[in-house]
Amino acid sequence: MSSSSSLLLLLFLLSLSGVKLTSGFKICAFNVQSFGDSKSRNTEVMHTLIRIVSRCDVCLLQEVRDTKQKAIPLLITELNRHNSKNQYDYVISxxxxxxxxxQEQYVFVFRIGSVTVTDQYQYLDMLPGNEDAFSREPFIVRLHTRKTAIRDFVLVPQHTTPTNATKEIDALYDVFLDVKKKWKTEVT
Known part of the structure; x- marks a missing residue:
């Protein structure tokens, strides 16, 4: 029996046994490169973003520069209009x-029913001796899902400045300690 036939047989037997096969849980990040009013009016850009975001349960968008605060609501409206199976919402820094x-913003777009944002906060970059370590401070979100073994988790995005990347990445340890203290998120 070939390996592909064996795999098909195994999948068939698992489906008969009642074992639930999961389709996975996807987290992604995408730098939208100065996404704002102008890009949100570009049909090709919006179509591409919809294709990218709809592949994920949680999608971080970096480099959102939406001074009018209209581009992300439009993206979510279009995303929901093009997805009959899933609906999406977002939180923004x-x-x-x-x-x-x-100025930039972080945006977490998430699939409703797949994941819930249970808390969020903007990290204050004021640690004595290391003030202003970040060009764009992390925007921290706490999430809950029933689709993964770890039900509650935290995401900490960081869009570094190339000339300051080493310092910013090093300062993420302070963010980790802050999250751990604030939300008591230590896994034992």
Whole structure:
């Protein structure tokens, strides 16, 4: 018997036995490169984003620069309109950056019914001796799902500045300690 036939037989027997086969749980991140009003009006860009985001249970969008705060609601509306099977919602960070002229946001888009955002907060970059370690401070979300072995988990995004990447990545340990203290998330 060939290996592909063996696999098909195994899958068939598992389906008869009542063992539930999971389709997986996907978390992804995508740098949308200055996504705002202009890109949200581009049909090809929106179609591509919808295809990317709809593959994931949770999708982090980085480099959202939506000063009018209309691009993400439009993306979610279009995403939900094109997905009869799943609906999506989102949480969004504060506008982040060192200069008023260049601000970005993190956006977590999540599949309703697959995952729930149970808490969120914007990390305050004020640790004595390491103030302003981040160009764009992490936006931390706590999630819950019944689709994975670990039901509750935390995601900490970081969009580093290339010239400061080593320092920013090193400072993520302080973020880890902050999350652990705030939410008591230590796994034993």
């Amino acid at each position: 504060e506008r982040l950056g060192r200069t008023p002229s260049y």
